[in-house]
Amino acid sequence: MEMHLVFLWVWMGTIALGMFQMGFANVMFSSVAEVLEKEICGEETSGSWVCGGENFRSIMTTTVPAGAVFGALSGGYLVAYGRRKAILGMNVVLCLATGATMFENVIAILIGRIFVGYCVGVLGVVCPMFLSETSFVKVSGPVGAISQVMITTGNMIAYLFRFLTQINSTDGDEDLERTNSWRYVFMIPGIVALVQSFLLLLVFTDDTPKYYRQVRDERRARRIESLIDPDASRIDLMVGDSQSIVEEKVSLCQQFSPKYRCAFIVGCLLTVCQQLTGINVVILYTSQIIFSSTSSENWKSMEDQEFTTIITCVVGLVNFLSSLLAVILLKKFGRKFLFLVGNSGISLCLLALGIYTVKTDEDNFVVVFTLLFIVCFEIGIGTVFFVYISEIMTEVGISVAMAIIWTLTVVISLITETMIKSIMQQGIYFLFFGINTLFLLFIIFFVKETKGLSKSELKYLYSGSSVTYNPIAASRD
Template identity: 25%
Template sequence: MVGIATVRSDSSSEDLQPSTTRATILGILAALAGLMFGLDTGVVAGALPFIATDFHASDALQGWIVSSMMAGAAFGSLIAGRVSARFGRTGAMLFAAILFLAGTLFCACATLPSILIIGRIFLGFAVGIAAFAAPLYISEITVESARGAMISFYQLMVSLGIFLAFISDSLLASGGHWRWMLGIMAVPAIIFLGIVLILPHSPRWLMMRGKKDHARRVLKSLRSDEEVAEAELADIQARLQKSSDAGWRLFKSNPNFRRTVFLGILLQVMQQLTGINALLYYAPRVFQAAHFGTNAAIWATTLVGLVNMTLTGVAIMCVDKWGRRPLLILSCVIAGTSLLGVGVLLALGAQTFSAQLALCGFVLLFVAGFAIGEGPLVWTLCSEVQPTRGRDFGIGCSTVTNWVANWAISNTFPLVMGHYGAAKTFMLFAAFNGLFALVTLMFVPETKGVSLETLETNLFAGKRLRDLGR
C-alpha cells in the first residue's frame, strides 16, 4: 500500500493526452510488484499456525517470525531511494525480484526458526525497495491523465496479492503444508523477475543520469505525439534543475514544512493502530479464539482478503467523488464500531454458531471499513500535503514510519493478545479507530479538487493543517 505516496500531480503539457497502449501495459507489468508485496504479506497468516506447531513457537517467536519482514521492509525503504537513483527504477525492481526469490527459498527450506526469520527479512528488503520503486516508475512513464488510475491499480494489486495468498493457504491447509504455502511464492517471483528484465528505464531517471537521447527515445515510444514527448522532456529537465532545495534542509529551516512531515508520520501511526495488519497477519488465530477449527479459520481469513480487495476497488472509485475527510471519518466509524462488536462477542465467548457468524460478519465489516478510507487515503494524503520541494523527504519519513509501526504492532500483537485476551485487545483497537476519527477532524485537510500548488501556498502562508484545502 505504500505506492500511492510517490504519485506526482504537477501540471504539464501532457495533461489532456490519452495514455498509449505501451505506457499502460508497462505500467500494469510494473504494478505486479504490488502483487508480490501482497502475496508475501498475506501468505504468513495461513502458514503461521502450522509453523508454530512444527517449531513449537512461543507467542514471542511467532511475533518475530511475522514482524521480521516489516523490519526488513523498514530498512529496505531507507535504502530504496539510493538504490533507485543509482541503478534506476527498473534496477531497483530487479534487485527486489532477486530478493523475493531468495527470501522465498529460505523460508520454504527453513529447518530452524532463525533461517525462516532470515528469509522473511530478505522478503522485507524486497518489499521495501519494490514498494518505493514500482509506483515511482509507474508515475514517471504514464501521462498525467492516467497517472492516478495507474497508481491506484498498484494498490489494487497489493490487495489482490493478499487475497490470492489467502486462497493458496486455504487450499493447502488440509495437509498443513506450510512449506508449500511459502514455497509456491517462488513462481510469481520468477515471473516478476522475467518481466522486470524487459522494462525500459524511465525517462526521468535517464535524464537524471544525463542520457537525454536515450530518454527521448523511450519517451517517444510512450507518448502518442512527438511534440508532446519533446515538451515533457523539456519539463523534466526544468524540474530537475529546480529540485536541489529540498529535503532535510527544508525540514530544518521551515516550521511549516515540519508540520506536514509530522502529519504524515501521525497518519501512518494511526493507520497501524487501527489493527488491520494485526488482523491480516493473525486472522486464523483470531478466528480460533472464537472456536473456529484451523481449516475453517483459514477459509474465513480468505473472506477477509476478498472483502479487502473488493472494497479497495470501491474506494478508488469514490475518493474523488466523496472527498477525503468524509470518507476517512466514515471509515474510522465503521472500523471502530465493528471492532467493538468483535471485542464484545469474544468477551461473551462466541461459542454458538450464530455468535461465530456474527463475529465473522463484524471482522469483515471492519476490513470493509478500513479498505474504503483508512487504508488507501492515508497514502493519498501523505502525498498531497507535502510541498513539491520536500515531497520525497516527507514521503520517505512517512513510509519508514509505516513500516516501523507495522513491525511494532505485528511483533507485540501475539503477546498483547496472550496477556490481555482477544476481547480486550480488539476493544483497544476500536478505541484507536475512534481516536483516528478525532485526529482527522482536528488536523486532516480536505484536498478533493484542490491543486497541489494551492495546498503548498496555504501551507507556507501558515494556515492550519485542516484548512489547507480552503
C-alpha cells in the same frame, strides 16, 4: 479505452507487482506455520533458540517486517539511481533470498526471510513513487490505488495457499507433501520477481519522467509523457513542474525545514493512523478473535485449521474487493473525503463490536462488523494512504513513512496476542475506537485535499506558500 490508457495501466500493473510482494510476504508464513514448524523443528521444539517454546512462530512472523524496516529506510536513497533499476536490483536479491528459503534449515529460512523483507521494504517505497510520478492528474488517484489493490491481492493469494498446506499435511505421503507445500508458498516471491524483471527488461524499459528530469534528460521525460498521455495540455502541466524537480532531492534533515516540515509530519502521522486503526490485529488474528467471540456450535464444531482457513480466505476476499471499490471511489471523490468516510466507518464498527461482545452473545454481529471494518479501512486510509503520501512527500519522506509502517507492524505482531489474552476482544475494540476517534479529529483539522491538483500545486500545498488552493474546484475534477 484509449490505447495510451491501456499502455499506462499495463505498465503500472507491472510496477505494482512489487506491492503484491509486500502483501504476500507479510502474511505468507501464516499459511505454512504449522506444517513448517513440524518439518523444521520436529516434534521436539526445544532443541534450538529459534524452535524453543513459542519462539518459532513469533520469530518467523517478524523477520519480514523487521527486514522491511531497513529496506524502507534505504529505499529513499536507492531511487536516486533510478526507480526501475532499484526494482530490478531488489528482484535479483529476492530471487537469491527465495533460494535460501528452499533449504530445510531453520537458519537458512530465517536469513532468507530477512532479505525478502528488506526487498519488500525497498519495493514498498519505490513502487508507489513510480506510480505517482508516471500518472497524470486525471488518473492519479485510481493509478495510485493500484498499490493497495496489489497488496490485498498478495494477502488473498497467501490465504488461499492455506488450502494447499492443509490438504498436503494430511493426505498421501505426509512428510514429502508437507515439505513441498511450504516450498510452494516460499517460491512465489521469486517467481513474481522473475516475471516482473522479464517485463521491465524487455517491454517496459523506461523510468519515470521525474527521474529523467532529475538527471536532466528532458527529451526522454517528454517522450514518456507523450506515450502515457498524448494530450498536449496535460503534458504541459507535467512539464511545467520540471524547473523545481531537482530541488525536491532533499536529505532527511531537510525534511524538517519550513518548506517540507508540515507535509512530512502529516504524512508520518497518517502512517501511524493507518497502522493503529487495528487492521493488523484483524489481518493477523481475525480467526482467533471471531472464534473466541462466538458461541455458535456450528462454528465451534469445526476443526481449528478448517475454521481458520475459511475465515482468513473470506477476510482476504473482502479485503481485495474493497480495494477495487476504492479505485472507483478515488475517481469520483477527494482523498480527504474518503479518509473521513473510511475512518468514521472504522470507529463506528469498532464501537459496535465492543458493545456487542460485552452485551450479547450474537456471533453474527461480530462477523458482520468485522467485515464492515475491513471495507471501511480499504475505501479509506488503507488505499488512499499510498496515493496521498506519494503526492505530498519527497522520496526520503516516503521512505521514513514506510519504515514507520513496518516498525509498527513488528510491534503490533509481537504484542497483539498478549493484548487479546489480557484485555480480551472488547478491550481491543474500545482501545482502537478511542485511537481512531483521535485520528478522525486529526484528519478533519490538519489533512488537506489533493484531488485534481497538479504536481506544482501539490508541492506548495503544505509549504506555507501563498499559492492559491481551491479544494472545491479540485473535487470537481
